[in-house]
Amino acid sequence: MILRAAYFLKRALRNMRQSPVLSMASIGTVAVALALLAFFAIAVLNVQQLTASWGENLAIVVYLDDVPDEKIVKGWAKDIGTYPEVASVTFVSRKEAFERFRKRLGDDADLVEGLGPDVLPASLEISLADDWRSESVLTTVVERLRKDHRFDDLQYGQGWLEKLEAFLFLLRVSGSALGGFLVFAALVIVANTIKLTLYARQDELEAMAMVGGTSLFIKLPYLVEGALQGLLGGLAALGLSFLVFQLILQKSLGSMLLITGIDTIHFLPPIWPGLLIIGGGFIGLLGSLFALRKFVRFVAP
Amino acid sequence: MIQLFNVCKAYQRGENALNDITLKVEKGEFVYLTGPSGAGKSTLLKLLYCAERPTRGQILVNARNITRYGPARIPYLRRNLGIIFQDFKLLKRRTVYENVAFPLEVQGRKRYEISKKVYQTLKSVGLEHRLKHYPLQLSGGEQQRVAVARALVVDPLILLADEPTGNLDPEVTLDIMELFKSANARGTTIIMATHDRNLIRQFPRRIVALDAGSLATDDLPLFRGTNGISGQTGMTGQP
Incomplete structure (x- = not known):
């Protein structure tokens, strides 16, 4: 059994050595398709992670243009704290807000050099209790606060969140569609490449x-060849996406997401590299199955 | 060994490639299949190795009706056949050794068994010194000898040869015929398609002549073959 498997593997490797250009074309196609898929996955997963963290921190911010006496502000915070939906109310002074902003800028902190804490308003940050953390509760609390004339400048980002969620949904759908298309294209190209090698070896098949x-017996070496090419393509896709992630994505995506408070961009989660390689093998196997379906029937009626 | 009953083969063009062929070939016989181009010689051979299916009629090989064979059984029938073509059909990217070893690999034989058998067979066709050569490094005659070795390496019950000497010069043709004769002497039934009258005169055997897909004549050999075939084996296609 093992000897037989070794025989087919040897023949598949030999086939690949004999048609290096076609083999490279198959491997390259799978690699490019899966690498693009991986880039998309990196972007979508990072943005998704970001919105998840935002979801956890659903909060209402009451901006205070004129900061009253500390005692009064504490009274306000106490009043709001009596709402059953509210977990905590934190007063953030102008100075604290400015410090926070400086920290968030990190290496670019020198941008605010020369500016004083007066540029940012003080605020009351209201976070919701775990059981009440939803958009509808957020809206209810905001409506209740609006009725109180003391709090007229509220920010809770509900509309923005909705838009972000819609954007994420679009990103996920278009990512899946593009991914599906790329995988299908890779499948067709691998199938055609293997078909070409089959035409070149028609005499051998006969x-x-x-x-x-x-x-x-006739099909197996070609199936093994397809799967091997796919696995190598998957491996190349992993290497390529990691390289592009290190050199380009991490920086560009990082600076894009910096303003949102995310400081680390993650590569694919641990299970993904394995999936990428196995997926490549599967594409190669399926591609060669398609190519062989009609061909071998013709050779062996 | 081989029996054909009212076999017809029609292609989609409408014309019949074979018309109502009834024929019997005994075990160990050597039969020439002759006739002009397009007479149906190759079609008849293709029916015997199941590359084509008859439109009508039955074919029995070794008392088994091969017209009923499905795709899964055909390979096992072919393992008992040796097939030789005019254009050799050798694997150009494989060495002489690998070409001859191929049918044994297909049958899943052990490696030491394969190497022993391949060497013996190549020695019998006089090519044991060409083991590591590739087909394109050999002459036409040598390539056909490799093809004969590939066909004989499995000790086939039946050897089917489609114009095996068509591309060869007379001297090499004689070499190939000697190989066929010795295989036949060892008990292999041989059906050889040819239109080389000189060859038939030099090696007289039973002649089955086809013309426009029909059985024209089925003549017994003027001289008995080396294996002493019987004169009762031939059947004409005429009722």
Whole structure:
């Protein structure tokens, strides 16, 4: 059994050595398709993670243009704290807000040099209790606060969140559609590449059939070849996406997401690299199955 | 060994490639299949190794009706056949050794068994010194000898040869015929398609002549073959 498997593997490797250009084309196609898929996944997963963290921190901010006496502000905070939906109310002074902003800028903190804390308003940050953390509760609390003339400048980002969620949904749908399209394109190209190699080896297939090779015996080396090319393509896609992630994505995506408070951009989650390689193998196997479906029937009627 | 009953083969063009062929070939016989181009010689051979299916009629090989064979059984029938073509059909990217070893690999034989058998067979066709050569490094005659070795390496019950000497010069043709004769002497039934009258005169055997897809004549050999075939084996296609 093992000897037989080794025989088919040897023949598949030999086929690949004999048609290096076609093999490279198959591997390259799978690699590019899966690498693009991986880029999309990196972007979507990072943005998704970001919105998840925002979801956890659903909060209402009451900006205070004129900061009253500390005692009064504490009274306000106490009043709001009596709402059953509210977990905590924190007063953030102008100075604290400015410090926070400086920290968030990190290396670019020198941008605010020369500016004083007066540029930012003080605020009351209201966070919701765990059980009440939803958009509808947020709206109810905001409506209740609006009725109180003391709090007229409220920010809670509900509309923005909705838009972000819609954007994420669009990103996920278009990512899946593009991914599906890319995988399908890779499948077709791999199938056609293998078909080309089959045409080039028609004499060999005929000879195999004439000396009594069963359909499986004739097909197996090509199936192994397809799967091997796919696995190598998956591996190349992983390497390529990691390289692009290190050199380009991490910086560009990082600066895009900086303003949102995310400081680390993550590569694919641990299970993804394995999936990418196995997925490549699967594409290669399926591609060669398509190519062989009609071909071997013709050679061995 | 081989029996054909009212076999017809029609292609989609409408014309019949074979018309109502009834024929019997005994075990160990050597039969020439002759006739002009397009007479149906190759079609008849293709029916015997199941590359084509008859439109009508039955074919029995070794008392089994091969017209009923499905795709899964055909390979096992072919493992008992040796098939030789005019254009050799060797694997150009494989060495002489690998070409001859191929049918044994297909049958899943052990490696030491394969190497022993391949060497013996190549020695019998006089090519044991060409083991590592590729087909395109050999002459036409040598390539056909490799093809014969590939066909004989499995000790086939039946050897089907489609114009095997068509591309060869007379001297090499004689070499190939000697190989066929010795295989036949060892008990292999041989059906050889040819239109080389000189060859038939030099090696007289039973002649089955086809013309426009019909059985024209089925003549017994003027001289007995080396294996002493019987004169009762031939059947004409006429009722």
